[in-house]
Amino acid sequence: MEALPKEERGFAQELALRFRREWLLLLLLSTIALIAFVAGANDLLVFALWLPLVVAVLSRPLPEIPVVPVEMPVPEPPVFDPLPLISATLGTLDMPVVVLGGDITVLYRNKAAERAFGDLPIGTHLTARLRSPGILDMLRETIATGQPNQIEHSERLPSERVFILRVAPIDIGGLAPGMGNYYLLSFRDVSELRSIDRMRSDFVANASHELRTPLASLKGFIETIQGPARDDPKAQERFLGIMLDQATRMSRLVDDLLSLSRLELKSHIAPDQTVDLKPLIIHVSDALLPLAEELGVEIRLHLPEGRVDVLGDRDELIEVIENLIENACKYGQEGKFVDVFLKGGGRLPVEVNVIDKGPGIPAEHVPRLTERFYRVSVADSRSKKGTGLGLAIVKHILTRHRARLLVKSELGKGTEFTVRF
Known part of the structure; x- marks a missing residue:
């Protein structure tokens, strides 16, 4: 009762006191009636004595219960944080995206962003990874004005890449009061373009x-x-x-x-014909025999027993082998020999190795050999009637055949071209 409000506590005390008095009076009269009955009084007299009292007690109205207004506390609506939903959506993208807060701290980054820029810990400032003044100015302008912006950014290491960075505020429709603003920073890789x-x-x-x-x-x-x-x-x-x-x-x-x-x-269409490389290499060697004799070079073939099949286009593969052996004869004629090895087959990867004993190629030129019109020596190439497109053609053909061209060269010891299917 001590826990009840003051008005309710007074009403309860009054009601208990009244019930206690009336029940005592009822008990007293009932006792008198019972004694009279035992003493031999008339039943009708006893009933007449007892009934009015019972009716009077039970018919009395109860006191009115005071209505006390109670103010119920209104629960505050739960604050909706949209970041988990944003993260789940952006995690499916294959382009790098980062969600930033108003202070340019990282709130979320997807897997593509981690692959592109390394680890970006949650809660760190973006400048820990991207220190370009142009990017920071763009972010500050968007935060100040609320308008999207974009900028072109180049990464030099570990390799040269070019990105179009775009930042825009995320409109969450007023569902997160007091949560602050979020900004989406996306990176579109335009290096290939x-x-x-x-x-x-x-x-x-x-x-x-x-x-x-x-x-x-x-x-x-x-x-x-x-x-x-x-x-x-x-x-x-x-x-x-x-x-x-x-x-x-x-x-x-x-x-x-x-x-x-x-x-x-047709670079995207992979060939589906089966070609035996062994007779193909023999055919190319026979076709280049007059050129090799003119240059004083001997072409030596090292071929396995049986067939060595690959999926490919016969004419294009002839062009690849012909380019490699012809280049070895022209630019490695000082070594007097050109060795052609055919390896693999069955469950093993197939490789064609063309090795000359010429002067070799400086290391700085090797990565650019397959570029169009790239020459280690322009004068030497033109004197040997080269167009500067041979290895570019080889690269395109091998790309279509899902094969790779590997180049190893050492000055004074020669060069090895490997075609790996």
Whole structure:
């Protein structure tokens, strides 16, 4: 009773006192009636004495219960934190994304962001990983204005990559009062696009240069034949031979360009024919035998017994082997030998190794050998009638065949080209 409010406690005490008095009176009269009954009084008299009292007691109205207003506490609605939902959604993306707070601390990063930029601990400031002033200025502007922004950012290490960074506030629709603002920082990798643009511009510049040189030579010799050498048969014969070489060079260049274009169109289609590499290598060796004899080089084949099958396009694989052996003969003729090994087959990976004993290639040039028009020595390449596109064609063909080209070279000891299927 002590725990009840004051009004309710007084009402309970009054009600208990009243019930106690009335029940005592009822008990007293009942006792008198019982004594009268035992003493032999008339039943009707006893009943007459007892009944009015019972009716009077039971018919008395109960006191009114005071209504005390009670103020019930209103529970506060639970605060909705949208970060788990945001994290679950962004975790499915394959592009790097980071959720930042208003103080540019990392609240969430997906697996793609970890792979791209390493560990980004939750709660750390973004500048612990990205220190570019341009990025920080962009983030501060978005936090101040609430407007999305983007910037281009380059990473130099461990490899050169270019990203388009975009930051925008996350609109949570007012469902998280007091939770602060969230900002989504996304990274779109455009390294490949930039590389393609650079390659395209380099390609146009190099192709124009490669074609301009023989065209200028042809034009000059034609003008000479029409002018000073008009009546000089010996000069005309010599000039016509040079013009034929230049025209042949342009023809090879155009053929290689068309071959590259054709390969790019079907680079995503893997070949499904079965090709035995053993007779293919023998065929290429026989076709290059006149060139090898002219250069004083011996082509030595090291072939296993039985078939060595791979999935591929026969004509394209002939072009790969022919390019590699021809380059080994031309640029490694000082070693006098070119060894061709065929290994693997069955459950083992198939490898074709073309090894020369020439002067070798400096290490800084090896990673760029398959670039279009890239030459270790421009003068040496042109003197050997190279177009600078041979290894680029080899790379494209092997990419289509899901194969790899590995290059090992040591100055003074030669070069080894390995095709691994």
